[in-house]
Amino acid sequence: xxxxxxxxxxxxxxxxxxxxxxxxxxxxxxxxxxxxxxxxxxxxxxxxxxxxxxxxxxxxxxxxxxxxxxxxxxxxxxxxxxxxxxxxx
Amino acid sequence: xxxxxxxxxxxxxxxxxxxxxxxxxxxxxxxxxxxxxxxxxxxxxxxxxxxxxxxxxxxxxxxxxxxxxxxxxxxxxxxxxxxxxxxxxxxxxxxxxxxxxxxxxxxxxxxxxxxxxxxxxxxxxxxxxxxxxxxxxxxxxxxxxxxxxxxxxxxxxxxxxxxxxxxxxxxxxxxxxxxxxxxxxxxxxxxxxxxxxxxxxxxxxxxxxxxxxxxxxxxxxxxxxxxxxxxxxxxxxxxxxxxxxxxxxxxxxxxxxxxxxxxxxxx
Numbered sequence: 001x002x003x004x005x006x007x008x009x010x011x012x013x014x015x016x017x018x019x020x021x022x023x024x025x026x027x028x029x030x031x032x033x034x035x036x037x038x039x040x041x042x043x044x045x046x047x048x049x050x051x052x053x054x055x056x057x058x059x060x061x062x063x064x065x066x067x068x069x070x071x072x073x074x075x076x077x078x079x080x081x082x083x084x085x086x087x088x089x
Numbered sequence: 090x091x092x093x094x095x096x097x098x099x100x101x102x103x104x105x106x107x108x109x110x111x112x113x114x115x116x117x118x119x120x121x122x123x124x125x126x127x128x129x130x131x132x133x134x135x136x137x138x139x140x141x142x143x144x145x146x147x148x149x150x151x152x153x154x155x156x157x158x159x160x161x162x163x164x165x166x167x168x169x170x171x172x173x174x175x176x177x178x179x180x181x182x183x184x185x186x187x188x189x190x191x192x193x194x195x196x197x198x199x200x201x202x203x204x205x206x207x208x209x210x211x212x213x214x215x216x217x218x219x220x221x222x223x224x225x226x227x228x229x230x231x232x233x234x235x236x237x238x239x240x241x242x243x244x245x246x247x248x249x250x251x252x253x254x255x256x257x258x259x260x261x262x263x264x265x266x267x268x269x270x271x272x273x274x275x276x277x278x279x280x281x282x283x284x285x286x287x288x289x290x291x292x293x294x295x296x297x298x299x300x301x302x303x304x305x306x307x308x309x310x311x312x313x314x315x316x317x318x319x320x321x322x323x324x325x326x327x328x329x330x331x332x333x334x335x336x337x338x339x340x341x342x343x344x345x346x347x348x349x350x351x352x353x354x355x356x
Contacts, residue, residue: 001248001250001338001355002248002251003248004247004248004249006245006247007235007247007339008247010231010334011228011231011334013231017245021239022235022236022239081228
């Protein structure tokens, strides 16, 4: 078993100890995802969704890499799961 | 165990198609003619980076041979299995090699890693596996532990376990075909009876969790009823709490000495 010293990063959560308490951050996880999925430096933009749009199985273009898409969705789900307003406890 | 000579190697069982149907990104075919020396060197580097996807591709490449030798030596040292004749009515499951190039943070190659895995999907419930559930820490537990540490000014440390699954001890009888390239020539029909878990058997995570749970109990930790991956030890020296997420551990406690003490035990 390897001793990794003070708790710094666990299950994608960054842990920073300060005098006032302990911070739990998603910063590192988010940055890792951005670089993993090639989105570093992208500008955030809002993407409104058509409320009345109908989904169809055979219209539209097929994704080039469905696995990558699923990975991204999975990462985002995990990110919301660890999210609780990155906060100090 | 010695590797059989490649030329004489006769697979005792047909390894079957070792390519999955997953769509792979094609490696652009390289043409080796008509380049200047510098470009040869560059291409050699690119080729070196390619991970073979089955044993036949890897064998004969010095780097991968060495990686496989190391893995076999580690499995031997760990006394992972015993060679036995296959008992009647039992079935052996297959195994395969997977290869991975590991990179450093700076992008350079840090190691060539060959790992022997078992085809756990060939196992049958009730025959070579029973229970497979293994608890892992709930997010709420991790959070609560960190919150406790914050409010009580505890220390938090983390540890991880190398090759965690290989430490687990299997309860069920699991038989494995001899690994490709490392067949015992004097007993070609023998199979490996697993004592320790490998990567792949369905019950491997459970076997590992049992192992660490038992160990923690011997050093007087108590499994929490609320989350079975949380362990608490209360003594006059202060409280020590451990949360386990498969092979990652958080160790926390109010007394630095006690925490260090526990960490020494775990090592």
